[in-house]
Amino acid sequence: DQQVKQNSPSLSVQEGRISILNCDYTNSMFDYFLWYKKYPAEGPTFLISISSIKDKNEDGRFTVFLNKSAKHLSLHIVPSQPGDSAVYFCAASRTNDYKLSFGAGTTVTVRA
Amino acid sequence: GAGVSQSPRYKVAKRGQDVALRCDPISGHVSLFWYQQALGQGPEFLTYFQNEAQLDKSGLPSDRFFAERPEGSVSTLKIQRTQQEDSAVYLCASSLAGGKETQYFGPGTRLLVL
Numbered sequence: 001d002q003q004v005k006q007n008s009p010s011l012s013v014q015e016g017r018i019s020i021l022n023c024d025y026t027n028s029m030f031d032y033f034l035w036y037k038k039y040p041a042e043g044p045t046f047l048i049s050i051s052s053i054k055d056k057n058e059d060g061r062f063t064v065f066l067n068k069s070a071k072h073l074s075l076h077i078v079p080s081q082p083g084d085s086a087v088y089f090c091a092a093s094r095t096n097d098y099k100l101s102f103g104a105g106t107t108v109t110v111r112a
Numbered sequence: 113g114a115g116v117s118q119s120p121r122y123k124v125a126k127r128g129q130d131v132a133l134r135c136d137p138i139s140g141h142v143s144l145f146w147y148q149q150a151l152g153q154g155p156e157f158l159t160y161f162q163n164e165a166q167l168d169k170s171g172l173p174s175d176r177f178f179a180e181r182p183e184g185s186v187s188t189l190k191i192q193r194t195q196q197e198d199s200a201v202y203l204c205a206s207s208l209a210g211g212k213e214t215q216y217f218g219p220g221t222r223l224l225v226l
Contacts, residue, residue: 004154032212043116043203043217044155051212089154098143098210099168102154 003027004092006103014111019077021106023090026071030092034100035064035075038087047088048075080110114138116218118204124224125194133189133221137206144187145215146179147203155203161187162210194225 005024013019021035031052036044050057050064050073057064063076077084090103117136125131137144143162147155148171157171163184172179176195181187191198201220207213 006154036217041219043205043219046214046216049214091154093212096211098160098207098212099145099157099171100147100155100215102147102156104152104154 001026002104003030004090004101004103006090006106008106009104010107010109012109012111013080015082016079019075019080019084019108019110021075021077021088021090021108023073023075023103024071025073025092025101027092027094027101028071029094030101031095032093033064033066033073034091034093035062036089036091036102038089038105044089077108080108082110082112084108085110116204116206116216118202118218118221120221121219122222122224124226127194127196127225129194129225130190130192131194131223133191133202133223135187135189135204135206135218137185137187137204138216139185141206141208141216142184143207143210143213143215144181145205145207146187146189147205148173149201149203149220151200158189158202191223194223196225199223199225 034049035047038044087105091100146158149155160168161181176192203220205215205217
């Protein structure tokens with residue numbers, strides 16, 4: 001069963017505006033969450049992560065928010081740039097575990 | 113420095129053939145992971161090595177799938193008697209240690225079974 005869900009398969013945003021990507025999870029044992037970015041014909045590249053002891057982590061234009069009670073996290077990209085056009089995967093891991101559980105991905109297209 | 117490399121990048125196999133997929137992790141990385149990504153889906157965990165020890169193979173879909181890392185560096189994922197449902201991108205990732213260390217992914221091997 002899919003423990004990490006990205007319900008929006010695609011998102012189109014204008015350059016300079018905010019991109020908001022959403023992710024829901026079902027396993028309450030998850031305590032570490034990551035976002036990966038993937039370009040065609042390349043492997044996923046780590047973008048940003050957040051531990052369950054925090055509710056926000058920021059790195060430049062990228063901010064991840066975690067709402068544990070709702071089992072929901074989101075990635076904000078501000079401002080969006082054409083190079084941000086890619087597939088974004090949400091991933092999670094459990095306490096004392098190493099393997100990642102991934103969502104199905106959201107394809108972001110940034111329009112000029 | 114060099115990232116994770118995988119070969120071949122593309123593989124076409126006839127149903128029933130055996131295939132071997134290679135992963136060269138980042139030098140010095142202790143942990144190595146294999147994931148399978150079906151079309152339109154996210155990567156799914158197959159197996160995990162810490163050095164040469166295969167600590168978790170719970171994600172391998174059948175006994176036709178076998179992975180090894182005999183010297184604790186290069187790893188090979190072998191699929192015997194390939195089936196059409198094995199068609200996917202096979203991703204290898206490595207991390208410096210275990211736990212919550214960042215996993216660095218290779219470009220993947222796209223396998224198509226006809």
